[in-house]
Amino acid sequence: MKIEEEQKELKDLFTTYWQYLALKTTCTLNIFDHIEQGENSIDRLSKVLELDRTALSFLIDGLCTFGFIKGKKDGLSLTQKGSLLTEEHPQTLKYACMLWGEEHLTAWQHLEHTLKTGQPSFEFCFQKPFFEWLAKEEAANKIYHKAMFEYARDDYALITNFIDFSTHNVLMDVGGGLGALLRAVRKKMPNLSMYLLETESVIKLLPVNYSNLFSAISGDFFKEIPPLADAITMSRVIHDWNDAKAEVLLNNVYNALPSGGKLYLIEIIKENLKDGAALLNLNMQAICNSYERTLDEYKVLLFAAGFKFICTKPLNSLQSIIICEK
Template sequence: MPESKPPAALLSLQNLITGKWVAQAVSFAAKLGIADSLRDGPKGCDELARMNQMDADALYRVLRALASVGVFAEQDDRRFVLTPTAEFLRSDVPGSLRAVATMAGEDWTWRPWGDLYGSVKTGEPAFDRVFGSPAFEYLARNPIAATVFDEAMTGWSMQNAHAVAAAYDFSGIETLMDVGGGHGYLLATILEQRPALRGVLFETPEVGEGARDRLDARGLSDRCRVVSGDFFQSIPEGADACILKSVIHDWDDARATIILKHCARAVGRGGRVLLAEMIVPPGDGPHPAKLLDLEMLVMVGGRERTGDQFRELLAGAGIRLARIVPTASPMCVVEGVVEG
């Protein structure tokens, strides 16, 4: 009598449980730049191993596993070729996720998840317990990790910057300040679409240095200046609006309110404060914000928020939530207007 097949629900749960295996294998391939090595066509596993000083059989086992889930495809004689999915692990394609995949396998992003229990029990980030300091302090002390983080944030920004820039009407704004804007990918995208707009990128000194070169490479140095500082201390005046993309979700309500109050003071009454963030929807349906919310809990003590939570958060900083503008990505633009 033939054995019955496992129920689909059981197989689905098995795939979820073993997701860590896939994530680490993808990250490993990203670090080695396997997709870049295959951009011109198939290569044998022995050649890839020599290029990367790896054991050929062990590397083959990793690539075979990745091919089984659609990342790369195996041909005869242990040769591998790119698939449509693997194309986005290349470093030279629009929308590349190579930097994001690389960061996902770093020990400083991986180990805190081992203490999810502690974060749920205490409501505090596991990162601080595992590494002895908050995540952003750790990055400030570890420049290699900080570079990986900054590149990954630029990679994430590439996934939704164009959608944010296209969805929101920036008319009436002469100068837009991107607060905590990383290497300036979002601000540059907005400025390229609106030639009359001027920009200010407000970042820490370390990150701001990297942003200057990128803005210059996109021909925007004459329309955008980089200002260094700490948004917990103050934000410079001179802009009609502030935009903060994936910044407020890094912080709990108390610290987020400090940032928002400084933004409100910088743009003044009637000025706009724009938050490019995901909105947690109601119900059981899948949405990336629901899992990203756990990353915020474990890593930095921040959170993803519902529309009502954003309304309350903004009100605490003297900002009225005017509207929430959806975009073609999972991200929305939360538009706030300074009242006081």
């Protein structure tokens, strides 16, 4: 590549956050939802949402250029990409969009702290470990868990193609968020008994009809996991914790399972980090003081807890299922 092309690439890169934050603010202000519901002119939107008309028209110009909105000033509508950021779309990514511009962004703005100390810049900014802080922040807690649900809904949609749950009597998803994985399993396993173990602050966010699909248990997986299931899934959980915490958690999982019971970990194995995920490790350190592990690092933790390693299966282009047995 010519040096001029690289200069251009760099100059474009420096302001890519404008695009993301414009989009994030559009979601936070529910602008896409209002356009979807028929408030389709800048005048109408600025009136209904009490926004500055000039700033709003600059924002809409950008959103048209980047393919989220189409039409003229008084005939705005959403493109397919724009409608993916509305609340009611079945494949919505509205909260996934908002998540990264909240406390994660604050932590990333203080990345120097992590680089200089090896400690999470999140704790430097918010004075508490991430999940402890989240449980006490109602608005942030809702955005985080709805965002995780949106990722999980897509990531685990085909989980039953990879795990044969018919060999189990009872499944428990430990740290299962708003239950996306269990919802995917329920579609194929109408009679399997299923539990979600989560913190009280997450259980409160479950939709009213969840009990038709699974039972919810409020608890702390570092204290005790009730011995109710012969299969446990834990997805994107171990990667939130350092080795000392992960050891306590895996010991509790081991104690909760009967002999022959199975543990299915869903994680990104470090060897597979690439492209857009190449900085995920830095993100995990800055937020949670943790990291994505290699398969060997997972095996060390699993053996220490007493598990037998069975195999890994790729779930999608990034995540793997690590299967083990008590």
